[in-house]
Amino acid sequence: MLEILALALLAAVLSGNLCGAVGFYVQRLKITTLSFSVAHAALAGASLGLILNFDPVYSAIVFAISSALILGVIFTKMQYGRELVSMAIFSASSAIALFAIYMSNVRVLATASIAVVLWGSLLAVTVQKLIILVLVLILFVLYILAYRMHIDSMLYDVKLAEAEGLNVQAHMLAMLFFAGVIISLSFRLTGGFLVFALLYNPVAAALQLTRKAYMQLFLSSTLGAVSALTGLVVSYALDWPVGATIAIVSSTILLLAYLFKTATEMARKRKLRNV
Amino acid sequence: MPPLENDIVNLEGVWVAYSGSDRPAMRNINLRVSAGKLTLITGPNGAGKTTLLETCLGLLKPYRGRAYLFGVDTRSWRIREARKMCSFVPQDFIKPPFEAYTVRRIIQLGFAPYKSIFESLTEKENERIQWVSELLGIEDLLDRPIGTLSGGQQQRVVIARALSRKPRALFLDEPFSSLDREGRKLVSKVVSEYVRKKDAAAIIVSHDVNPIIKYADTIVRMDNGKIISGDCYA
Ligand SMILES: Nc1ncnc2c1ncn2[C@@H]1O[C@H](COP(=O)(O)OP(=O)(O)OP(=O)(O)O)[C@@H](O)[C@H]1O
Ligand SMILES: [Mg+2]
Numbered sequence: 001m002l003e004i005l006a007l008a009l010l011a012a013v014l015s016g017n018l019c020g021a022v023g024f025y026v027q028r029l030k031i032t033t034l035s036f037s038v039a040h041a042a043l044a045g046a047s048l049g050l051i052l053n054f055d056p057v058y059s060a061i062v063f064a065i066s067s068a069l070i071l072g073v074i075f076t077k078m079q080y081g082r083e084l085v086s087m088a089i090f091s092a093s094s095a096i097a098l099f100a101i102y103m104s105n106v107r108v109l110a111t112a113s114i115a116v117v118l119w120g121s122l123l124a125v126t127v128q129k130l131i132i133l134v135l136v137l138i139l140f141v142l143y144i145l146a147y148r149m150h151i152d153s154m155l156y157d158v159k160l161a162e163a164e165g166l167n168v169q170a171h172m173l174a175m176l177f178f179a180g181v182i183i184s185l186s187f188r189l190t191g192g193f194l195v196f197a198l199l200y201n202p203v204a205a206a207l208q209l210t211r212k213a214y215m216q217l218f219l220s221s222t223l224g225a226v227s228a229l230t231g232l233v234v235s236y237a238l239d240w241p242v243g244a245t246i247a248i249v250s251s252t253i254l255l256l257a258y259l260f261k262t263a264t265e266m267a268r269k270r271k272l273r274n275v
Numbered sequence: 276m277p278p279l280e281n282d283i284v285n286l287e288g289v290w291v292a293y294s295g296s297d298r299p300a301m302r303n304i305n306l307r308v309s310a311g312k313l314t315l316i317t318g319p320n321g322a323g324k325t326t327l328l329e330t331c332l333g334l335l336k337p338y339r340g341r342a343y344l345f346g347v348d349t350r351s352w353r354i355r356e357a358r359k360m361c362s363f364v365p366q367d368f369i370k371p372p373f374e375a376y377t378v379r380r381i382i383q384l385g386f387a388p389y390k391s392i393f394e395s396l397t398e399k400e401n402e403r404i405q406w407v408s409e410l411l412g413i414e415d416l417l418d419r420p421i422g423t424l425s426g427g428q429q430q431r432v433v434i435a436r437a438l439s440r441k442p443r444a445l446f447l448d449e450p451f452s453s454l455d456r457e458g459r460k461l462v463s464k465v466v467s468e469y470v471r472k473k474d475a476a477a478i479i480v481s482h483d484v485n486p487i488i489k490y491a492d493t494i495v496r497m498d499n500g501k502i503i504s505g506d507c508y509a
Contacts, residue, residue, distance in 0.1 A: 149387040157365075160363060162334065163363035165357075211422075
């Protein structure tokens with residue numbers, strides 16, 4: 001049991017880190033809706049994997065990458081209406097996921113495997129999945145470092161970057177690809193519907209706390225890891241569902257960040273009034 | 276490198292519409308711009324000036340007619356190579372107060388398309404950034420976050436970024452909109468000298484009251500999505 005817990009803790013830190021980081025980029029590049037669709041496609045993939053007896057992580061990755069590719073291509077071909085296609089993928093994926101879950105009930109699958117898809121499970125982490133997580137982390141960090149200037153230019157102004165000859169589409173595609181893979185891998189802990197708590201809450205909190213882009217990235221990925229880790233420990237101690245606990249922790253962190261910001265703003269204004 | 280023709284911009288009977296709009300924003304536009312020329316585009320609000328500039332760069336694609344940049348059809352994937360030889364100053368350049376990139380970094384980022392993986396700026400490129408900043412009077416702002424600058428200061432920064440890249444074509448959308456009188460004079464002089472010295476082309480959207488008019492080789496007037504006068508149209 002201890003060994004499983006150690007694996008889960010490591011996976012929580014890695015998933016939290018990765019989700020927080022990719023969430024930061026997705027938010028700054030304004031492709032949140034697209035990543036939302038990719039996440040739901042991953043959920044659909046995982047659910048289908050469940051009834052077809054595949055490892056849900058792998059079917060999730062396949063679905064996530066395919067939807068990322070479709071959205072990426074649409075991103076190049078269509079100047080407007082990306083959001084619409086994105087919403088179509090989102091609702092279709094959710095439908096597939098719910099159907100699959102419904103059908104899996106009929107087939108009386110072990111509840112543990114449904115739990116993985118729906119609300120996450122401590123038991124779902126294996127050494128193999130952990131190794132994949134580490135590999136993805138290395139790849140992602142390499143990508144970010146290798147294309148630092150290109151990505152910075154896009155974070156600053158996507159349209160200007162494109163006008164200057166940057167391959168904006170390829171980088172958007174790469175980001176969606178990473179988002180898809182990272183979401184699929186983080187499922188194990190949070191469950192499909194709550195993976196967003198690790199994806200968007202940390203970056204939202206980071207945006208409250210600092211204005212510097214690199215600090216935002218650092219904070220977002222740190223807060224992601226802290227949320228996942230704390231959520232895991234609390235859920236283990238209190239025997240709560242792990243995904244929901246992580247979501248509650250990350251939402252609490254967001255709330256605290258917001259309160260902190262409001263308080264410092266008020267203090268600053270008071271100081272200004274006094275001089 | 277794409278095959279270079281004499282024309283830097285060549286629009287042949289171009290029609291452009293924004294998606295969701297059933298009215299074309301640009302109708303049957305013909306325009307040629309060659310190296311060493313400064314073209315001024317004027318016209319009332321909504322005339323289609325920004326649309327024209329973005330069509331030249333291939334950010335908007337024609338639904339009828341053809342648009343070429345350095346001889347490359349803007350629908351081709353090779354358009355990126357042509358864009359690398361261009362600089363752009365967008366009309367909506369102002370960043371919100373929380374934008375934290377420093378002025379220096381923002382100008383440096385203009386070199387991103389020329390860089391391969393893990394590559395950063397050369398000594399020479401940084402020197403050039405310093406030089407252009409001094410030229411435009413923003414050398415004291417280089418380490419300030421862009422969001423803390425005034426509109427006119429921010430506009431000088433985007434112009435500095437445009438010039439630092441040593442482009443062979445400049446596309447400037449209302450580059451004087453936030454500048455004071457001195458600034459308008461200075462930028463007009465710097466841009467026109469750049470065009471002469473480097474045999475570059477400049478397409479500048481601006482009102483003809485601005486000092487740039489005395490440097491313009493061609494003045495194109497637009498209204499209602501059409502070119503209504505100018506010696507470049509067929
Ligand atoms: N995103 C858009 N969607 C739909 N229509 C648009 C869009 N942008 C511009 N238009 C329309 O296209 C026409 C040309 O607009 P454009 O921005 O090119 O004008 P402009 O000459 O640059 O005006 P201004 O002097 O105000 O900058 C206008 O009628 C405008 O309403
Ligand atoms: Mg305009």
